[in-house]
Amino acid sequence: xxxxxxxxxxxxxxxxxxxxxxxxxxxxxxxxxxxxxxxxxxxxxxxxxxxxxxxxxxxxxxxxxxxxxxxxxxxxxxxxxxxxxxxxxxxxxxxxxxxxxxxxxxxxxxxxxxxxxxxxxxxxxxxxxxxxxxxxxxxxxxxxxxxxxxxxxxxxxxxxxxxxxxxxxxxxxxxxxxxxxxxxxxxxxxxxxxxxxxxxxxxxxxxxxxxxxxxxxxxxxxxxxxxxxxxxxxxxxxxxxxxxxxxxxxxxxxxxxxxxxxxxxxxxxxxxxxxxxxxxxxxxxxxxxxxxxxxxxxxxxxxxxxxxxxxxxxxxxxxxxxxxxxxxxxxxxxxxxxxxxxxxxxxxxxxxxxxxxxxxxxxxxxxxxxxxxxxxxxxxxxxxxxxxxxxxxxxxxxxxxxxxxxxxxxxxxxxxxxxxxxxxxxxxxxxxxxxxxxxxxxxxxxxxxxxxxxxxxxxxxxxxxxxxxxxxxxxxxxxxxxxxxxxxxxxxxxxxxxxxxxxxxxxxxxxxxxxxxxxxxxxxxxxxxxxxxxxxxxxxxxxxxxxxxxxxxxxxxxxxxxxxxxxxxxxxxxxxxxxxxxxxxxxx
Numbered sequence: 001x002x003x004x005x006x007x008x009x010x011x012x013x014x015x016x017x018x019x020x021x022x023x024x025x026x027x028x029x030x031x032x033x034x035x036x037x038x039x040x041x042x043x044x045x046x047x048x049x050x051x052x053x054x055x056x057x058x059x060x061x062x063x064x065x066x067x068x069x070x071x072x073x074x075x076x077x078x079x080x081x082x083x084x085x086x087x088x089x090x091x092x093x094x095x096x097x098x099x100x101x102x103x104x105x106x107x108x109x110x111x112x113x114x115x116x117x118x119x120x121x122x123x124x125x126x127x128x129x130x131x132x133x134x135x136x137x138x139x140x141x142x143x144x145x146x147x148x149x150x151x152x153x154x155x156x157x158x159x160x161x162x163x164x165x166x167x168x169x170x171x172x173x174x175x176x177x178x179x180x181x182x183x184x185x186x187x188x189x190x191x192x193x194x195x196x197x198x199x200x201x202x203x204x205x206x207x208x209x210x211x212x213x214x215x216x217x218x219x220x221x222x223x224x225x226x227x228x229x230x231x232x233x234x235x236x237x238x239x240x241x242x243x244x245x246x247x248x249x250x251x252x253x254x255x256x257x258x259x260x261x262x263x264x265x266x267x268x269x270x271x272x273x274x275x276x277x278x279x280x281x282x283x284x285x286x287x288x289x290x291x292x293x294x295x296x297x298x299x300x301x302x303x304x305x306x307x308x309x310x311x312x313x314x315x316x317x318x319x320x321x322x323x324x325x326x327x328x329x330x331x332x333x334x335x336x337x338x339x340x341x342x343x344x345x346x347x348x349x350x351x352x353x354x355x356x357x358x359x360x361x362x363x364x365x366x367x368x369x370x371x372x373x374x375x376x377x378x379x380x381x382x383x384x385x386x387x388x389x390x391x392x393x394x395x396x397x398x399x400x401x402x403x404x405x406x407x408x409x410x411x412x413x414x415x416x417x418x419x420x421x422x423x424x425x426x427x428x429x430x431x432x433x434x435x436x437x438x439x440x441x442x443x444x445x446x447x448x449x450x451x452x453x454x455x456x457x458x459x460x461x462x463x464x465x466x467x468x469x470x471x472x473x474x475x476x477x478x479x480x481x482x483x484x485x486x487x488x489x490x491x492x493x494x495x496x497x498x499x500x501x502x503x504x505x506x507x508x509x510x511x512x513x514x515x516x517x518x519x520x521x522x523x524x525x526x527x528x529x530x531x532x533x534x535x536x537x538x539x540x541x542x543x544x545x546x547x548x549x550x551x552x553x554x555x556x557x558x559x560x561x562x563x564x565x566x567x568x569x570x571x572x573x574x575x576x577x578x579x580x581x582x583x584x585x586x587x588x
Contacts, residue, residue, distance in 0.1 A: 042584035043503055043577070044075040047495075048089065048099040051080040053448065054225070056469050057493060058100040060526035061173055061517075064561060065100075065495065068516040072568040073585035084228055087239040091320065092124045094131065096498050098513075102176075104243050105196065105491035107257040108353050109157050109538040113142045114324035116160075116169060125238050125320030131500035132169040146328070146346040153349070161536045168510040171495040173519060174531040178467025178491075179484040181456050181476040187220070187437065194487045195465060198248030199258065199432070202398060202420070206437040218439040223452035224465040227407040227445045234390035235358045236308070238320045243491065244358075245465070249412065249441070250395035251358035254279055254298065254340075262352040263428055266293070266359060266396070266419075275330075277342040277351065282419050287361045288393075288400045295334035300362040302332045308383040310369040317371075317383055328354035364394050398435050410443040450475065457481050470528030492534060503587070508575035515571055518554045521561035 047066055049058035059080070066076040081089065089095040104126070114120065118134045120127035134142075138160070145156040182190045187204045194200050204220070232240040235247040248256075255262040255270075264270065270279045285293035300310070305326035307316035319326070328351055331343035344351035368384035393401045398420055399412035414436050423433040444461060446452045449472045455461040457479045467487070468476060476482045495517065497504045504510060519533035555571060556563040569579065578588045 040580070040586035042073070042075050042580075042586060044077070045069065045504075046077045046079045046097045048079040048081055048086055048096050049101070050083045050086055054083055055102075056471060057176070057526050058102070061493065061495070061522060062100045064518070064522060064525070065098075065513070065516060067561075068518075068556075068563045068568065069513070071563050071565050072512075072516065072572060073579055073583050074572075075584070083226075084239050090496065091126060091129050091238045094129070094498065094500070096496070097504065098498075099496045100173075100493070101496065102242075102491050102493050103537070104241070105489055106538075107262075107356070107490075108350065110146060110324055110350050110353060112157070112160055112164075112537065113146065113327075115537065116164070117142050120323065123318060123320070123323070125323065127320075127323040130169045130497055132167070135163070135167065138163055138167075146350050149347050149349055153347075157538065161538065164536060166511070167507050168497075168514050169499055170497055170537075171510075171514040171517060172534045172537055173493045173495065173517060173522060174527060174533050175489065175492050176467060176527060177486050177530040177532075178489050179473055179476075179486045179530065180467055181453050181464045181472075182483045182485050183456050183459065183462050183481060184483050185481075186462060190463070190483075190485055194489070195463065195485075196243055196245070196487060196489050196491070198245050198397075199256065201245075201249060201441065202432045202436055204437050220436075220438040220441045221444060221461045222441065222463050222465045223444050223446055223455055223461040225446055225449050225452060226466065229443060230404050230406050230408065230410045230445060232389045232391070233393045233401070234386075234388055235360070236319050236321055236386050237390075241321070242466075246410070246443070247358055248397070249399045250393050250397045250401065251360070252396045253356050253358055254281075255352060255355035257353075257356060258429075262355060265429070267355070270355075272348055275344050277344050277348075279340045279342065279355070281338040281340075283338070285396060285419065286417055287396050288415065289361075291361065291363060292337075293359070293361070293396050294337045295340045296337075297362045298340045298359055299332045299334040300366070301357065301360045302326055302329055304360065304365060304369070304385060305357065308369060308385040309371065310366065320386060322357045325354045325357045359396065361394050361396075399441055402440070408445055410445075412441045414439050453479070453482070470526075470530055473528070473530060492537060493531075494537070503577070506575055509572070509577070512555075512568075512571035512575050515553055515555045516563055516568060518556060518558060518561050518563075520554075520559045524559070525561065 047062045049062040052059045062078055066078055069076045086099060086101060090099050114127045116128060116132055116134065118139050121131050121133050141156055141160050145153050145160065148156055180195055184190065186207055188207060189203055189205050226242065228240045229246050233246065233250065234240065235244065235251060241247065252266045254265060254267045256265045266281055266285060267279045268282045270277060281295060287293055304310055305319045305322050308319050309317050328344055328346050329342055330345045333341050335341055344354060365385060368388050370384050372382060372384050372387060391404060398415050398418045400415045402411040402413045404410050418435055420432050420435040423429060425433065427433065443465060446455065449469055452461065452464050453472050453476050456464065476484055497510050499505050523529060523531050523533050555568045572585055576588060577585050580586050
């Protein structure tokens, strides 16, 4: 089966698949300036973010931006919503003006393809949630960076970063350091791998049991304030997934990114012949329910990502995630039980990124390809594969699902049949040989990060799953029982724009908003110093060769947080807008 040559408008797709739509086409007319030329209305915008008790950083960024937009004569309202609702509105329903949030991060600059390519402008998910349709030539740059290698690719990416600065489909604010609280008395090698990755949980090593005392030596206890992981374990449910860490423990992929390279994981080996990639699976692989894992499951997974109806009919309903990986694959075929042949539309350097998606069991997911509907979505015609909560997951990963108590705890047990358990010492994955060094992993949910830190200090937890907010860092630092593990991550905070509608459809208007963000001030105020200010989605948190990007130029004195009123207003005049006698920004 081949990837469709062109992706139909998302809502047209769903209409063709399931009939009449109940949602809009993404147009949010409520914030458009009136076209009444006699009495033009003040331009109004809303900024959505999660509430402070879920993450204080987006709220601080939103308030800072709202203050400066107000100085520039724009009417602004702040809209606090839960994390689940925020991402459902942004990634699935397209219901927002501006939002402040954190992108889940990336392993390769090809993330720009997913974020900015016009082919995704009407698809749900992290692929182009802004509805951005590129100026001429940008799609060509996004396509060509996939085929380029070495210095040529760097130059193309530099051009894309410069275009990103001028087009401003969204505004990057900073890359947080995300320190995690760790109690080091039971396990070593916390620093070996980041807990931003499943590998962080697999690379630990148990200390001498005599040093543990009365504590449970066979269970790793990890605290989290993210209760969403106890309500949905579907790897395709983007509104419930942050970094796909839990998914990566339950599900294996053909390859995993280790350091900067994709290494074989489920695959024993692979080889290239021009654009053909031949992958051979390890022997005796099995799903958690005992069924054998075969090449046919791999081929099914990619077809499901292309079209969650799992048919070859048009129109298709693609999965709302992993599109940057799945669109690298032009064709996939299982030639026998252990061999898969891919036709890859990219140079090997980028093409191996296609092998990092979670492989799903065909005998489970084939039954989830029917069209359905669900409350909370603004359209009919989604598939069961996207909306099923998957709370009895069947994966092949090093941990198996055991039990769950909603909003309280999620428990996994060690998969003793996983290939890591009997891995030879000369295997490239020898750092993970033997599998998890614990029999059970428990994610304990707490209402706040303060509770997580207190539980770690009291010896009830071993670590925090997520990075601490700035307000909890000092609390953890002052506790003698706790160590802080500092990690530079690729998950950047940003302000997103719905560019489908005026005035946000105007790139000069978006540039003006970006220049109202005092990133140095936010580094100290919102992040309390634990972040690197950034202006590009591939500036920080990636390998040194991708250090590109340009400062937009804050419309005030950097570090103060306050814009210079006349300077800010001039930016919007230059964008084509005027001010009325009351000092309100209106359409000319």
